[in-house]
Amino acid sequence: MxxxxxxxxxxxxxxxxxxxxxxxxxxxxxxxxxxxxxxxxxxxxxxxxxxxxxxxxxxxxxxxxxxSRGLREELQEVVNSHGTATEILHHFAVSHLQGLMNRPRLVRLVWREILEKGAPRAREVAEQGFAEIFAALVGVLKTGQQRGELRADFDPAIAATLLIGANVFFFQSRDILRHYPPVTFVDSPLGYDVSIVDILLRGLAQGKAAQDDLQESVP
Amino acid sequence: MxxxxxxxxxxxxxxxxxxxxxxxxxxxxxxxxxxxxxxxxxxxxxxxxxxxxxxxxxxxxxxxxxxSRGLREELQEVVNSHGTATEILHHFAVSHLQGLMNRPRLVRLVWREILEKGAPRAREVAEQGFAEIFAALVGVLKTGQQRGELRADFDPAIAATLLIGANVFFFQSRDILRHYPPVTFVDSPLGYDVSIVDILLRGLAQGKAAQDDLQESVP
DNA sequence: GTCTATAGATTGATAGAC
DNA sequence: GTCTATCAATCTATAGAC
CATH class of the missing domain: 1.10.10.60 (Homeodomain-like)
Structure with missing residues (x-):
């Protein structure tokens, strides 16, 4: 056996x-x-x-x-590459989403397992793959903060959740979003990722103006 | 019958x-x-x-x-409330995540259905509730853009995906994230939402400095 | 290694008494 | 409206020939 x-x-x-x-x-x-x-x-x-x-x-x-094999190594390589945090984040986001899109069955298997509360059959496998990707991304963000490239006053774990969540959510709901008129980005995951990383980096990067504009509503 | x-x-x-x-x-x-x-x-x-x-x-x-009944009405009320786009977005994000946390079974039922590719039994119900929430949020973002409160050069549907995805992903993976050391936000959904809306609004709001900082990497 | 045949338990659904 | 008893189909898993 x-x-x-x-x-x-x-x-x-x-x-x-x-x-x-x-x-x-x-x-x-x-x-x-x-x-x-x-x-x-x-x-x-x-x-x-x-x-x-x-x-x-x-x-x-x-x-x-x-x-589960494969995706892990693919993303580790991206995380360990050289460049600014901004560059690596762009690279990571695109690689992560492409990794999901290239393995639709794996992703559905893992999320079925995560939704399961009755008889988790392979919970460990699902959590392990999940945690490694998450940890890798948090590492990238922390490095960016230490270098002064990104603001130091945000929680890197929350930012990582935002990015990974954006990718996973895109993957999970793209078939539904496609039927919805105002959505035009479903068939170009790359364009989607460029846009969300743009928005996120504007929110995470050092920069005073946007910060000042928000001072009243976020004391 | x-x-x-x-x-x-x-x-x-x-x-x-x-x-x-x-x-x-x-x-x-x-x-x-x-x-x-x-x-x-x-x-x-x-x-x-x-x-x-x-x-x-x-x-x-x-x-x-x-x-499915209930969540819809709850969020429609939030969307139709008065205030700046920033205020409504804060309100919507918190109400949405609280709506998910208060109905864990509904959310798991809907996402099980969305993951199903073989025999979609209640796909319509799942998609309908999903689409209404999504449409409501896109409306809020568009209004903010028309008022000049938010930048006009981002796709509101993408921004809506980011926010809803952040909430859904938080809900789905909070049990896994809890076991992961750097994550400290799992037990305070409200604090999580304040943080992500803060990051998102910094990225979506009018403001030149952050934009200029990124010009080189995002042409 | 691959098959046919089948055991033994469980399934969705029904019949009919009360 | 609620029950017990039961049907026919299907399920996981095994036995044993080739």
Whole structure:
């Protein structure tokens, strides 16, 4: 009963099962997907799945773990790149949103898990990927504050929540926003990110005028 | 087969069923909840549910429709209040987040539905409540732009996405953020909202200094 | 490794007594 | 309106042939 998700000698059927399960679990959720449906999608028999995975829960966990790989390394590279905080923030925002858009199934899997209050099956995996991205972004913001590039009087964790939230929310609700007339940015995630980072940086950067304008309403 | 969710003469058992179903559906999702489980939670028999609802789907839809009422009216009132765009935005942000925090089950139900790509059972209800809130916020921002209170060169729909996304993301991930050391704002949603509106308004308000500082990186 | 066949439990929904 | 009893379908998981 070795963990086959750790090494590379998986075999063809193994990958087909994992891919089929990832698609179905992401689209419909754990309980709405039967082992029979996964087998059909993978083009094999139901019993064959149990040759690779002891039960449905183990398959689900393997799907989440397998799908989670990749995004982490991608973003770590961005965070460790050289440049001003402004530059890295732009780069991070775009890379993060592209990372989400390139892995729609992973994102839906993770957020399904986060919404779950009854039987969290893979909560740890979901939280871990989440926390690493968050920590990386907070690091970028803190560096910007230490360098005097960004204001020192805002909470970097709150600013990070704003940016990551803007990206995740864009990803989650783009299908709904598309049907809504005043929204024109749904099909250009890059343009969206340039705009939100612009707004955020205007709010986070050193600069007295905007600050003075607000003094009355934010004492 | 009258729609009992429209009028008030529901009766005791009816309300118990709706409450039990709302809790279980929100916690575990549609497919993970059996009619038997709902009956147990409501303290009645399974067959009795079918006296009030023709099938499980109808019960689920009734739960969503019933839970959706209230938040809409609450926010419309805020949007139509008098004051500067800045004031209304502060008010809206706080009211919106409080509205989410006061209805955790409704929010989880709606977002489960939005994540669903396989069998959208109540997509319309979810989208409708979403769109109304979004439209209201865009209206506030546009008014602020027309009055010259806010910059005219940002897309109000993008700014609305930023604010609503910040609130929804806070709600969705507050349990995860709580476990993360640098985060200190989880237990004071009001303080969180004051901070993000502060950051956003600095970025959206008229003011030349911050703008000039960024000219080089945002041509 | 892959299959057919099937066990055993649970599901959504119904029938009919009270 | 509320119940017990039950149906037919479907579910996870296993047994065992090839």
């Amino acid at each position: 070795e963990d086959r998700t750790q090494n590379g000698n998986e075999g063809e059927g193994f990958r087909r099962i994992l891919a089929a399960a990832e698609k179905l679990f992401a689209d419909r959720g754990f309980d709405a997907v039967s082992m029979h449906a996964i087998a059909m999608e993978a083009g094999i028999s139901k019993a064959n799945i149990y040759h690779y995975f002891p039960n449905k829960d183990a398959l689900y966990l393997a799907v989440l773990r397998c799908a | 009258e729609d009992r969710t429209q009028n008030g003469n529901e009766g005791e058992g009816f309300r118990r069923i709706l409450a039990a179903a709302e809790k279980l559906f929100a916690d575990r999702g549609f497919d993970a909840v059996s009619m038997h489980a709902i009956a147990m939670e409501a303290g009645i028999s399974k067959a009795n549910i079918y006296h009030y609802f023709p099938n499980k789907d109808a019960l689920y839809l009734a739960v969503l429709r019933c839970a």
